Amino acid sequence: MDNMPWLTLLMVVPLVGAGVVAALPSRSSALAKPIALGVSLLTLVIGILATATSFSRGASEQFQMVEQHEWIPQFGVSYSLGVDGIAIALILMALVLMPVCLLAAWNDVPEGGGREKGYYALLLLLLPFMVGVFASTDVFLFYVFFEAMLIPVYFLIGMYGGERRQAAALKFLLFSLAGGLIMLAGVIALYVQGPGGSEGFLIERLTGLEMSANTERWLFVAFFIAFAVKAPMWPVHTWLPDAAAASKPAVATLLVGVLDKVGTFGMIRFCLQLFPEASQWASPLVITLAVFSVLYGAILAIGQQDMMRLIAFTSISHFGFIVLGIFAFTSVSQAGSNLYMINHGFATAALFLTAGMLIARNGSQRIDEYGGWQRVTPVLAGVFLIAGLATLSLPGLSTFVSEFLVISGTWSRHPVAAAIAVWGVVLAAVYILLMYKRIMTGPPPVVGEHGDGEASVPPDTKYIRADLDAGRPHRRITGPVTDLGLREKVVAAPLIASLVLLGFFPKPVLDTIDPAVERTLQIVGVTDTAPTAPSGPADAGSTSGSDH
Template sequence: MNTFPWLTLLVVVPLVGALVVPFVPRRAALPQQVGLGFAVVTLLAAAVMASGYDVDGGVQFTEEHEWIAALGVHYALGVDGLGLLMVLLTVVLVPIVIVASWNDLRDGSSLASSGTESAHGGAGRFVAWTLLLEAFSVAVFAATDVFLFYIVFEATLIPAYFLIGGFGREGRSRAAVKFLIYQLAGGLIMLASVIGFYVVSARAGSPTYLVSDLAALDIDPVTQRYLFLGFFIAFAIKAPMFPVHTWLADTTEKATTGTSVLLVCILDKIGTYGMLRFCLELLPDASRWATPVVVVLALISIVYGALVAIGQDDVLRLIGLTSLSHFGLIVLGIFVLTDQGGTGAILYMVNHGIATAALFLIAGMLIRRRGTTLISQMSGVERTQPVLAGTFLVAGLAACGLPGLSPFVSEMLVIISAFDYAWWAGAVAVSAIVLAAVYILWMYQRTMTGPGRPDVEPVVAADLDRRELGVVAPLLAALLLFGFYPMPVLDVINPTVDSTLAEVGVTPDGPTVPTTGEEGH
């Protein structure tokens, strides 16, 4: 099974879908039906591929073809545990986003159509850009050539820009431009380091961009630091981290909730993925050198994101800012350089994608019913729409790390590793739990409880329908399943963490999360 080009298939299927959907006749819901079909086929193919993954087998499903011989560039794909989980997260969330946006795509209520273009025309464009983003995201998580990674890293900005600027609320064009400027600036800084790898490898004997070859090079510490800065700044913008985060809240406030899921739960993971894959594995000396500063920036992100979220009146802006705090925890787990921290960080990447996707999508269902994004204009929703209120509460509690829901496990692993690093780092990280409870529960109280507002007439009075429940149910089920039994994910994560820490020269010095059939070590 490993000889079949599964990863290329996972890139090509949504890519073909993105090319086909705009030409589908604009009648009924045909464009989104065709797009959903491509997304489901991609999901099924990924499931078949994942069933053949060996948790102890290292990088698998590899493909390698020479592309630009003079520069040592290859079309090279492959996934280890980290890459596999990110690919699976991507292919699961895309069909959910398409189904969750179905009514918006049908009636155009959250789509920007120009001139006489029908809502179905807007639906076709939305689905096409979504599939294109899926194709590029899978390629990013699977690329094992740095040059190829950079190309698809930048290519993701094309569909992301059009999803933000073409669909959503007033002010979306400005948000899209701000997003693009930040991301392009990070990409240009990264390009300098990409070129630097060519120079370093050429001096070593033969130019190459293959991750496996670059990891074997003996790069002097000073050069590593310059290369590290180029990659880390780009990944910090993408993640995002303080102080290069300001594009995030504007984007989630103005874009559709489906677009926000794609950006925050998939695209932003490229930042933390890149820190693990390129900063730690290829530039270990520089990663250890930068650890104190990165840990401080992560802690600032944790506290600042939570404090700013508390004061927000726009529900989508609030949810966006919570991710600044959550990504701070992920980066903290990565750079404390312990086995528990790395495991918690990767697990958090998965759990954050699930919990925040649920929170955004349910918030979108709430906004559709209330006709506003302002928390101050909502109250008493649980009286008329108890299912909506209940699902919103579960997603919110997951976001603030309630025991029994999957983010709790990853949060605890990161916080324990933070205390191992320094007591003050752990103390600041613990504040994230308290602050998260404040902004989540206060948001729930203001929107769902109370007598309701007689001066604000709801646009839709009905509770969640079957389609919406079908969107929410698998996400909430995953939060519960991995909250009580995270071992299937941890079995995939642990070998990757051990391998990455070995590159950095760190050996496990404390209790670890055992894989199935082990007693720990």
């Protein structure tokens, strides 16, 4: 099965599936959901089979599962795909999250008809673009996928989002297009600097180019700005909270959990590999911006009243950690950053989708319109708590491992930056626990109209009646609240399992990404700073002799 075009298959299957869903007649729009879910599950199975049969963690070559064909030879553009350990891990994460998000979005478009099938077709259309952007080994092809992702996301926010959706979609588009156009200028200039020919955009042909220091630095800046917008980093982050707040929870999950990883992935694949000297030159400034993003995102998260905006600001803080680990240039910090991209995807998915379950029950994203929900929805509260604890990097959950690796790896080379960034961990405990307290603890809500009037008390809740009789206030809700149903438990189960499994046993993922990390550091030309120690009796003896 070595000659099987696995990566192309991973794009063609969901692309055809999206076309089938979009082509359904309006009277059959109810089929859009099961077809989209089935196609996403089939794509996941293909991805697992491809990884098991055609990807080797110990391979010596940089890219595996390679596919290469001429596309536009006059301009040096090739249809060239391939993956290393970092890319395959991100692709598998995207393949897992897509069916989870589709199942979570089951009731997102209750009106049915053309809007329903359009929504699920657009969600499915994201999948081939996500695979393509991580698998491209031609710089121009990467740019095509990089920009193509904007189309379905723009319509998913602008057509299906909540309040202020059109403004949020336009802001997302303008920021992304601005960064993409700057990168396009860098892509063209890079081709001019390169060897040219029909394969002039291939990464392996552009790696190690001889160019002047100023040229390399300008090209680095062009690529880095586009990736910083996508990541997102301060100060080009402002589109993210608006987009997350206006999006459906499933769309916000894919946007922050997968699409934004293209920014940090691009920094590793292109900035570090194609411009190694410029990457070292820019590292002090980038590390400063990363540390500022860690603290800025965490501090602003504390003051948010909208839970979707709060989660978006936590992601700005977490992306700061990822960028910090990338540009600290140690194998430990880079391994932590790559693992962080995976762990953050699952943790953010759990938090966004659980918040969506709350919003579906209460109809509001405002935190101050909740309170006491753990008394009436204990399973939902438990899932929300685990997702929150993973976000604040509790030991035993996945993000702790990656955050610890980033901070400890950064400390060996940039101790001041690591010491400041660690305060982001403290602030994370503040915004997560404060959010949980405000939403889940306190007197439980009662069913009734807001304002004055008698509230109906659910059965077997004598404590509510006692509190009401004693004059203690309870938050009123307009309808009965149920705990998680079977579909929602199926959504939550793989996410919680991933947080626990990767928290206790991250070794398979680390073994997959470590060879790519070592290769990247070799290209950049940096080595780890490690203390020396006696390694045997001879060394110990010589040390003793010198003491005398």
